[in-house]
Amino acid sequence: MRISRAAVTIPIVVRASKEQFAEALDGATFAEVRRQGKYLLFPFQSGAVMVVHPMLTGRFQYCDPAEKRRAKTAFVLALDSGMELRYFDQRLMGKVYLARNEGDLSAVAPRWTEMGPDAMSPQLTEDLFVQRLRRYRGQVKNVLTKEQCVAGIGNAYADEVLWEAGVHPYRKLTELSDAALGGLYRAMRAVMEWAIPIVAGGMEADGLPDDHYRDHLRVHRKGGEPCPRCGSRVSEITAGQRITNFCRKCQAQ
Template sequence: MPELPDLTVVAEELARRITGARLLEASAPTPILVRATPEELAGLKGCILGAATRRGKFLLLPFERDGAAQRILAANSMLAGRFWLLDDGKARVRARTGLRLKLDHGRELRYVDREMLGKLYLVRPDALDGIPGWSEMGPDADDPTLTLDAFRRRIRHHPGELKSLLRNPRFVAGIGNAYSDEILWRARLAPLRKRSSLRDEEVDRLYAAMREVLAEATERLRTLVPPDIHEQHREFLQVHLRGGQPCPRCGRELRQIGGSEATTFCRTCQPPF
């Protein structure tokens, strides 16, 4: 599942390559993935693409006329949704293509989702709050205004186990299964620890680990992802899905629990108290 670092880099690459492109045609080959009528899609024709951005796990793409956004595409790609940016739109259309945006100069942006779990919303710029979960979203985990003091205040209002806490977008937005494992390993905190058991110093360590892990991953992905924005890179992660391998810090075997939503951690570096 794409998380904050992945989506940040995809948004940057889209902004770099297609900001200013003219939309020739928008269509939804698999309409169930797109919350927009054919008429609404047809109404986008002739719009100019604004700069893509990210908020939480949403990728945002503005459609502009006369320099003002008319509609925003907000894409939550969930498990398997990916954007493909093609220099030649003649490429075969894959099964489960949710959206095709034909651009000038033969370029095309497509959204493909083999699990069919993603959701694409087309809304007016003032209607983002109507997207399920949007208005309850906490600050982005890399938001400059989320200072250590702000983090300390927020965490008091969010109980539960640390792994779930980090993945809760009402607490901080943008973190999923992979980066929550990486952050907790960096912070030396067990995933099933309760927030209420954390000492002040451990809250501070969690904040520092969150910011460091996300910043480092984003930096790394900038060198790995472009130009193929549909590829997800996880090969540099330290612990996530590496159960049975030695812990990069202490050398003992990493533990992994759970199935498709697995949690990986080190019992030595991340003691359960």
């Protein structure tokens, strides 16, 4: 698919000038889109790469050009198919970067070279996962959400992974055995393999909604509700604008 015209509509989101954006993408043909951690990579046959970090509220809209633009639409790609690909971000938290080629990613995307392996990468074996976590001494949830350790696990899915593994989110890594960390690795893979088709199926039907797109999660944002595993009340702790949910009975490890 080819881009016939690229336009920036909210410059604060796109870390390139309107002229640079248009020059790089006008006439560009998409290669295979992929994900790296929390980033979406849009490579083009020219070698250029558009990198999108959507954060919490970034969304894409594939639609007819006649359809009314959503509020906070940051850029619009007019496609040779006659459709448009739009990116909107209600809180304007996300960022869009342009690289001349994949080797230039570290120069345009902050801390790109510091990013750990993707949580679902085939190269991230259980042994490597344990080794990477052993570099840190903090609470297990904090480490699990560090992009430098493992890329792609945010606050919500960290709660789910820890619940699946039966590990308390505030347990220090130094208190956990290698066997427990191996169980955490298997829980991470199981949660992702379970959640991805659920989210993908919803997107195919209606696109990713502005809210309720995490209703399938078992404990995150379920404070006060029964634990799906044991029936005990799910605890909720808020610290630094981040909510942590867990079951005190199931996650005693």
